[in-house]
Amino acid sequence: MINNKFFGRRRPEPPRPIPPGQYLEDGFPVLSAGPTPRVDTATWGFSIEIEGNTVGSWSWDALNALPQTDLHTDLHCVTKWSKLDTAWRGVTIDTLLNDAGVEVPTGFVMAHCDGGYTTNVPAADVIDGKGLLVHTYDGEPLAPEHGGPVRLLIPHLYLWKSAKWVRSLKFMDQDSPGFWERYGYHMYGDPWREQRYTGD
Amino acid sequence: MATSRSRDGGAEWQIATVSSVDDESTRVKLFTLDLPDERAKAGFFAGQYYDLRLTAPDGYQAQRSYSITSSPDDPGSIELAIELITDGEVSSYFHEFVEVGDKIELRGPIGGHFTWLPMITKPVLFIAGGSGIAPIMSMLRHHASSNSTAPALLMFSARNEPDILYKDELERMADADQNLALILTLTRGVPDDWRGESRRIDKAMVDQSISQLVGENNLPDRAYVCGGSSFVESIGNYLLDVGMGHNDVRTERFGP
Structure with a gap:
């Protein structure tokens, strides 16, 4: 449906295409369903479960002792903003699985977080360098409101999949909806196919 | 939350009709949108929002989300409070151009965590x-x-x-x-x-x-x-x- 008097501001013009329905944002908006949980790196730990068995767990120091990966990427939030050229540092899920000495899982994975947040993605979307645990944003420790000390980053999917304050990944055979997915957000969430909500 | 799922996932775009426009403050206007029948029947929960989509004659589109401000008692229409944002392409269009009788493309209701239901009787x-x-x-x-x-x-x-x-x-x-x-x-x-x-x-x-x-x-x-x-x-x-x-x-x- 055309809105005849609408021409759009289109400022700033994106230097490269951004996904449909998105606009460019210079700031870094915070969107969380609850308050920012208090997380202490002295007691923080992260674990990976496969089919109900814990196959690896890492303290803050252990995570930082693993090989680190730098990632420059664009972010796309389902609330319509996109942010280009963000700089992150962290550990790929491949590195964690390798450190745990397990084979790369198939199926699906649920991220579990401090505060109770969850989100689901196919296992294939966190391996081969596509998923990281990040602790550094733009050269600084990741701020608590942005998910610090550690958040998941899966930048090719809408940002609600990049769970803040992540504490575990649980691989499973069957897909199952996480926090927003139960409220009708898309099970996969590809911004380029504009998979915002169930049925998209 | 099966109950919320019944009132969300309005993923399909619909066309609503503007039935009132009022100034609420210097920067906020209230818009009442009459919903198509099937959306109206579905109802909503207090706290949910709608996505609005504007399309320019050349096909350029912009979307924004707005919370419903009206009560779910009247599911046939929704009120939105739209604040004029500097350089806001959607809010400025609403403030400058949208009049009673205009058609607006939207989908919803969306969201389910930030909702209050009358069955909640505690403080x-x-x-x-x-x-x-x-x-x-x-x-x-x-x-x-x-x-x-x-x-x-x-x-x-x-x-x-x-x-x-x-x-x-x-x-x-x-x-x-x-x-x-x-x-x-x-x-x-x-x-x-x-x-x-x-x-x-x-x-x-x-x-x-x-x-x-x-x-x-x-x-x-x-x-x-x-x-x-x-x-x-x-x-x-x-x-x-x-x-x-x-x-x-x-x-x-x-x-x-």
Whole structure:
């Protein structure tokens, strides 16, 4: 449906295409369903479960002792903003699985977080360098409101999949909806196919 | 939450008709949109929002989300409070061009965590900053229309008195309802006859509102906080400090 008097501001013009329905944002908006949980790196730990068995767990120091990966990427939030050229540092899920000495899982994975947040993605979307645990944003420790000390980053999917304050990944055979997915957000969430909500 | 799923996932784009446009403040206009029948029948929960989509003649599109401010009692139409944002391509179009009778493309209702239902009868604290009143207004209107006995308190912060959206209606609601208390605060100066607070919401003000709502040494069962990002961040922290559970503090944030 055309809105005849609408021409759009289109400022700033994106230097490269951004996904449909998105606009460019210079700031870094915070969107969380609850308050920012208090997380202490002295007691923080992260674990990976496969089919109900814990196959690896890492303290803050252990995570930082693993090989680190730098990632420059664009972010796309389902609330319509996109942010280009963000700089992150962290550990790929491949590195964690390798450190745990397990084979790369198939199926699906649920991220579990401090505060109770969850989100689901196919296992294939966190391996081969596509998923990281990040602790550094733009050269600084990741701020608590942005998910610090550690958040998941899966930048090719809408940002609600990049769970803040992540504490575990649980691989499973069957897909199952996480926090927003139960409220009708898309099970996969590809911004380029504009998979915002169930049925998209 | 099977109950919320029945009223969400309005993934299909629909066309609504603007049935009223009113100035609420210098920067906020209220728009009533009459929904197509199948959307109207589906209803919504207080706190949910709609996505609006504008399409230029050359095909360029822009989308934004707006909270429903009206009560779910009247599911045939929704009211949206649209604040004029500097350089905001969607809000400026609504403020400059949208008139009664215009057609608007939308889909919804969406969301389900930041919702209040009349079946919740325990004490509830609402804290709003600026246009963050929008989803909370729907909840308060539903609280009133459902004759809810849930003790409720709204603490609402605005810059200047004319920026207090729905001021008259909120004062009428609080006067008429012994279960609703209202605390207004202005952060950029107060008129001579001002009887509310006159500073940013701080820990002392949150403590005071909780005492007024549930008495000292008690906590409300649920808090809804909506406003700018730093506003919600600091108040969320206060509410954790006083001992509220993470899942009992529901937040919605806007702005960078």
